[in-house]
Amino acid sequence: MIVASLLLILVAVVLLVLGLAGGSSLLLIISIAASLLAAVALVAGARQAAADRATAYRDGSAQRVRTGTRPTTPAGSAYGPPLGEPDIPVQHVPPTVDAGGAGWRQPPEPPVTEADPPATPGVGPVEAYDDEPAAQELTPNQAARLAELTTEVRVVDGRPRYHLAGCAHLVGRASEPLPVAEAGELGFSPCAHCAPATALLADAHRI
Secondary structure, rough: HHHHHHHHHHHHHHHHHHHHHHHHHHHHHHHHHHHHHHHHHHHHHHHHHHHHHHHHHHHOOOHHHHHHHOOOOOOOOOOOOOOOOOOOOOOOOOOOOOOOOOOOOOOOOOOOOOOOOOOOOOOOOOOOOOOOEEEOOOHHHHHHHOOOOOOOOEOOOOOOOEEEEOOHHHOOOOOEEHHHHHHOOOOOOEEEEOHHHHHHHHHHHHH
16 A cells, blocks of 8 residues: 555656646646545555554464563563663672781670760770779870870780789789780770779889
8 A cells, every 4th residue: 555655646746747837737636636545545554554563463462472472672661671770889898807816806895784984085995894893094195195105014805904914803814915005996994903004104204
């Protein structure tokens, strides 16, 4: 039908040219009639093509249903499967606390029952241990001065205080030396029994 409409349009154009050139009204009327027929044929051809496509689609859909396959659609089309979300790269962050080995010191455990006191630079949190001495109170100035010292104190792994070497709370416990500045950075606080902060600051003042 589309081919016939194209031929009718060509005939209508030829008759229109001849009618205008010869002044023949008959040719002009025939040209108009041919144009109308071409339009009718074009519309009919378009409807026929649409019907053929619909029939073919229904036949194809029925065949896919019978065979258990699904129609393929371009990725991202309106009727296709939803696009998957892009993979988000996850940055690997190495652990900041060592898993063990020589020289490893476990920082103090988190508090269990007691509330944390106001934070003081270089002083760790107060921990809840029945046999643990209280923490020596420090002023911000004392904490800042201790953070500059490299004098060694003694710490017990998993305990929150640091001590002088002769402190009674070190008896029967494995301890290790640690610079007082590093002990403060790791969250250890001075023992109130042996008062290492007072002794260290006094020695530093004499020096």
